[in-house]
Amino acid sequence: MDSFPFELVSPEKLLISEEVQHVVVPGVEGEFGVLAHHAPFMSVLKPGVVKVYKTEGGEPQKLFVRGGFADVNPKGLTILADDAIPLEQLDVSHIDDLIKDAQEDVAEATSDEAALKAQLRLSHLLQVKAVEG
Amino acid sequence: MASLKDLRNRIASVKATQKITKAMQMVAAAKLRRAQSAAEAARPYAERMERVLANLGESLKNSPEAPLLLSGTGSDKRHLFVVATAERGLCGGFNGSIVRLARLKAEKLLAEGKEVQFLTIGKKGAELLRRNYGGLIRERIEFPANKAPSFASADEIAKKVLELYQAGEFDVATLFYSQFRSVISQIPTAQQIVPAEIPASDEAVAVAGGAIYEYEPSEEEILEELLPKNVAIQIFKGLLENAASEQGARMSAMDSATRNAGEMIKKLTLNYNRTRQAQITKELIEIISGAEAL
Known part of the structure; x- marks a missing residue:
């Protein structure tokens, strides 16, 4: 299987930059897998887990992202993550904090649109907690 | 002219300042590396x-x-x-x-x-x-x-x-x-x-x-x-x-402050030595003229 260049960057540093086989990305409208020769594509991320497969069928490297953007172009995949933490270093309390923030946002939302957004975020976070926590 | 004691005090104080600016420069250099990376x-x-x-x-x-x-x-x-x-x-x-x-x-x-x-x-x-x-x-x-x-x-x-x-x-x-x-x-x-x-x-x-x-x-x-x-x-x-x-x-800024302090110390030391020498000469003259008068 062909590999392609993958980059994961957070505002504070470049976390990953290497050739990979397969990456599963948590897009807002559903998770999607990226293989080599993917069509140009851009998506907003939901809070969730990015899975990076360096080799075919190998164990994926998992990282929690709080949100961000994925940009697939002919030169490879770039994820601009708000905050990326390797899953093994992730504390449940960190997710709990984020959930609490999201709950506050839901409560304080002034418009329907903002409330909907916050609600969506909250449900994504609860999902992550249920799966990984 | 300032007395010897005054000069000594001033040299000591400038030296202390120089130490501080030197330390600040080195701290800034270390922090700069971190900030750059x-x-x-x-x-x-x-x-x-x-x-x-x-x-x-x-x-x-x-x-x-x-x-x-x-x-x-x-x-x-x-x-x-x-x-x-x-x-x-x-x-x-x-x-x-x-x-x-x-x-x-x-x-x-x-x-x-x-x-x-x-x-x-x-x-x-x-x-x-x-x-x-x-x-x-x-x-x-x-x-x-x-x-x-x-x-x-x-x-x-x-x-x-x-x-x-x-x-x-x-x-x-x-x-x-x-x-x-x-x-x-x-x-x-x-x-x-x-x-x-x-x-x-x-x-x-x-x-x-x-x-x-x-x-x-x-x-x-x-x-x-x-x-x-x-x-x-x-x-x-x-x-x-x-x-x-x-x-x-x-x-x-701290580098030039350290250098300025160094120059100041040099000048003050020169001044101090001159004053000391002048005093010694003065005392010698007093002794010699006292001996001659006898």
Whole structure:
């Protein structure tokens, strides 16, 4: 299987930059897998887990992202993550904090649109907690 | 002429000062290295962000649905100056030159009959601006002095700026900070952050290879998420550059202070030795003339 260049960057540093086989990305409208020769594509991320497969069928490297953007172009995949933490270093309390923030946002939302957004975020976070926590 | 004791005291005090400036220089050098590597680490994100923005912005620039952050309010009457300076002094002309640039621009805009408001980051900038524009400072943000700027804090500042923008408090926001070139050269810079300036997109087009992008969700929605983030990133970049510049400026300021102190010690020591010699000669003359009189 062909590999392609993958980059994961957070505002504070470049976390990953290497050739990979397969990456599963948590897009807002559903998770999607990226293989080599993917069509140009851009998506907003939901809070969730990015899975990076360096080799075919190998164990994926998992990282929690709080949100961000994925940009697939002919030169490879770039994820601009708000905050990326390797899953093994992730504390449940960190997710709990984020959930609490999201709950506050839901409560304080002034418009329907903002409330909907916050609600969506909250449900994504609860999902992550249920799966990984 | 000063007495020997006075001179001795002065030499001791200048030596103590020299020790402090020397230590400050070395601390600044160590911090500079750290600040520089932090600035470098943040560069990839900003670069990718610019590329993505260029890609999107080009296709949406002239569309009526373009978000307010991209198209602007259509007026440039009311300005917000975000002035980022240091929390501490003793770093040469660092704070002064940023504030001078901001003041210059502010005067120009005020003369044109426009409104200017300030949002200051860092204690020193607020202190310097208070003298002339005390009433125009909307908000002062201060950080604990010894902490490197984090993205979270930049994000908070961005939120404040965006809130003011949403509330219609200003039309154009400009960020003032000092760009780091080298230890001896930091360039005060004014950068417009709202409405967003879309970078030229030659490279972006080349990257996409002319292929058509698919967006999820729609382009407008992505842009709406991206633009506020871009403001935060620009502020973060400014803060990091500022941190490196501050340490660089402090390093060279302390270096010259150490050198000046060295020169002063040399002069005072010379003076001290001369005075001592004069006193010895005087005493000798007294003894000799006393012996001759006998």
